[in-house]
Amino acid sequence: MTRTTSFQTLAARLDGVAVRPGDAGYEEARSGVQRAYLHEPSVAVRAGGVEDVRLAVRYAAEHGHAVAVQATGHGLNAPTEGGVLIDTTPMASVRVDPASRTAWAAAGTRWEQVIAAAAEHGLAPLSGSSPDVGVVGYTLSGGLGLLSRTFGFAADHVRRVDLVTADGEFRSVTPDDDGGHRDLFWALRGAGGNFGVVTGLEFDLFPVARFYGGGLYFDTDLIPSVLETYREWTETVPDRMSSSIGLIPLPDVPAVPAPLRGRHVAHVRIAYAGTVESGEELVAPLRALGPRLVENVGEMPYTASGTIHNEPKQPRNFYCANAMMGKFDASVPGAVLDLVGPGADVFAVVQFNHLGAALARPPATPNAVDHRDASHVLRVVTLPQGPDRDVAHETARTVTETVAPWALGRSPSFLQGERDAGAQAREYYAPATFDRLAALKAVHDPENMFRCNLNVPPAKGEGASPAKGEGASPAKAEGVPPAKGGDAPPSRPGKSIVM
Structure with missing residues (x-):
C-alpha cells in the first residue's frame, strides 16, 4: 500500500515553504492584487523551483485536492477554499537571447523584468498595459498587448511551455514536440491553466526600442464627442x-495629478509602431476635439510603456466584465454613457480596446485563442465593496449587455474577479475549440485537478466517470469545500518599425 505524504513530509522536502491557515506567511502566500476575495487553501506552497511545483502537485493528487496557482493575483477568478495553492512568486527570473530574439521567463516573473532585460538589446516583449502583471497568466489567456494590432496576441509568439502536469511530471512542450504533445502545446496557449502548472515560457521578442505613444485626457463635457470620434x-x-x-x-486625492482630480475623464491611449511624423498625423483628429487636461503623447522608449495607462499597482477590490464585439455600433457610446457616464451612482471604469489587424490573423502555429474576428472589446471595471457588492457586479454585466447584438463572446485577457467564470467557459471559446479543449482535458487532467480557473471540464467519453468539479464551484470535489461565490515556427517582424 502506498503511504500518503503528510504535510510535514511535504514541507521538509521543499526548497520553498509550505504553510497552513494560521502559520506565519500564510496571508502573504494567498494574497495578490485582487482583494475582493482571496484564496483560502488548506495548504499554500511558496514554490522555490520546478521540483517544489512537482511535489505540491503530487501532494494534491494523493489527497484528492484541487490545485490553484497564483503569481501576481491580477486575474483571480476562482478562489479556492481548501485544496493546494501554489504561489509561484519566488520563481522570478528572465533570460534573453538577442541572437534568436527570444526570452525565457519563469513562472513568477513580471513584465517589468522582461522589458528591462530585453531593452538592453533593443528588443521588447508583447507586454500589456501594466508592467506589474505576471508574464505567464497574461500570456496563457491570450495576452492583448500595447502593440497587439501590429504583432498579434502574446500567445501567438510562444515557442516553448515548461509545465508540471497532473501526474506530477515536468514537461517541456514545443510545436515540434515529438512526444505526442503538439495538441497540448495548442491548448496551453489560450487555456493553459487547465492543463498544468506552467513553470516557464519561451517567447519571441521584437525589435522595438522606441515607439510613438502616450495618452490624451479630455474633460467631462467632451466625453460624448471623444467617445464617438474614437469609434x-x-x-x-x-x-x-x-x-x-x-x-x-477619478477621485479627488493627492495621488491623482492636479488637473485630473475629482473629474470624470476620457483617456485615449496610443501605441503606434511607426514614425513620429505619421503618428502625429494619425492623432491630429483626436487633438482637434478640444483641449486636453493632460497630454503626454510622443516618442518614448519601450521601457516607459507602462506610463501610457499608468495603472495603479497597489492591491485593490475590483470586478471586471467584458464582451468581444464584432462591431462597434454607433448606438453603443450613448447606451454605455446612460448607464455609467458622469454622475452614475456606481463607480465604473469603462474601456474599449481596438482589435483587428494582426489580432484577426491566424498565428503561424495555431492555438486556442478565439474570437479573432472581433473589432473591439468592451471592458467594465467596478469596485465591489460592502453592501454594494452585488450592485457593482450587476452594473458591470448590464453595461456589457448593451453590446449583446454584436457580441461574439468574452475575452480571457480581461477575466478578473468573475467568481463563476468556469460556469461560463463556453463564452470564451468557439464551440469547436471548447470541445477540443475538453477532449484534451480528459487526456491530461481527467480528474479536473486544475479547476480553479476559467475551467474547461474533461469531456465525458464512453464509460468515463463524471468530471470532478463539472457544473460546480472549482474546488468542490473529494472533500474540498466549494469555492466562494500547422507547426511552422512563428514568423518574425521586419526591422522597419524600429525607431
Whole structure:
C-alpha cells in the first residue's frame, strides 16, 4: 500500500515553504492584487523551483485536492477554499537571447523584468498595459498587448511551455514536440491553466526600442464627442496603430495629478509602431476635439510603456466584465454613457480596446485563442465593496449587455474577479475549440485537478466517470469545500518599425 505524504513530509522536502491557515506567511502566500476575495487553501506552497511545483502537485493528487496557482493575483477568478495553492512568486527570473530574439521567463516573473532585460538589446516583449502583471497568466489567456494590432496576441509568439502536469511530471512542450504533445502545446496557449502548472515560457521578442505613444485626457463635457470620434477613428487607422479609450471617474486625492482630480475623464491611449511624423498625423483628429487636461503623447522608449495607462499597482477590490464585439455600433457610446457616464451612482471604469489587424490573423502555429474576428472589446471595471457588492457586479454585466447584438463572446485577457467564470467557459471559446479543449482535458487532467480557473471540464467519453468539479464551484470535489461565490515556427517582424 502506498503511504500518503503528510504535510510535514511535504514541507521538509521543499526548497520553498509550505504553510497552513494560521502559520506565519500564510496571508502573504494567498494574497495578490485582487482583494475582493482571496484564496483560502488548506495548504499554500511558496514554490522555490520546478521540483517544489512537482511535489505540491503530487501532494494534491494523493489527497484528492484541487490545485490553484497564483503569481501576481491580477486575474483571480476562482478562489479556492481548501485544496493546494501554489504561489509561484519566488520563481522570478528572465533570460534573453538577442541572437534568436527570444526570452525565457519563469513562472513568477513580471513584465517589468522582461522589458528591462530585453531593452538592453533593443528588443521588447508583447507586454500589456501594466508592467506589474505576471508574464505567464497574461500570456496563457491570450495576452492583448500595447502593440497587439501590429504583432498579434502574446500567445501567438510562444515557442516553448515548461509545465508540471497532473501526474506530477515536468514537461517541456514545443510545436515540434515529438512526444505526442503538439495538441497540448495548442491548448496551453489560450487555456493553459487547465492543463498544468506552467513553470516557464519561451517567447519571441521584437525589435522595438522606441515607439510613438502616450495618452490624451479630455474633460467631462467632451466625453460624448471623444467617445464617438474614437469609434469612427478606429475604422480608419492602419495596422500599426493600437489604442484604447478609458472613461474614468477619478477621485479627488493627492495621488491623482492636479488637473485630473475629482473629474470624470476620457483617456485615449496610443501605441503606434511607426514614425513620429505619421503618428502625429494619425492623432491630429483626436487633438482637434478640444483641449486636453493632460497630454503626454510622443516618442518614448519601450521601457516607459507602462506610463501610457499608468495603472495603479497597489492591491485593490475590483470586478471586471467584458464582451468581444464584432462591431462597434454607433448606438453603443450613448447606451454605455446612460448607464455609467458622469454622475452614475456606481463607480465604473469603462474601456474599449481596438482589435483587428494582426489580432484577426491566424498565428503561424495555431492555438486556442478565439474570437479573432472581433473589432473591439468592451471592458467594465467596478469596485465591489460592502453592501454594494452585488450592485457593482450587476452594473458591470448590464453595461456589457448593451453590446449583446454584436457580441461574439468574452475575452480571457480581461477575466478578473468573475467568481463563476468556469460556469461560463463556453463564452470564451468557439464551440469547436471548447470541445477540443475538453477532449484534451480528459487526456491530461481527467480528474479536473486544475479547476480553479476559467475551467474547461474533461469531456465525458464512453464509460468515463463524471468530471470532478463539472457544473460546480472549482474546488468542490473529494472533500474540498466549494469555492466562494500547422507547426511552422512563428514568423518574425521586419526591422522597419524600429525607431
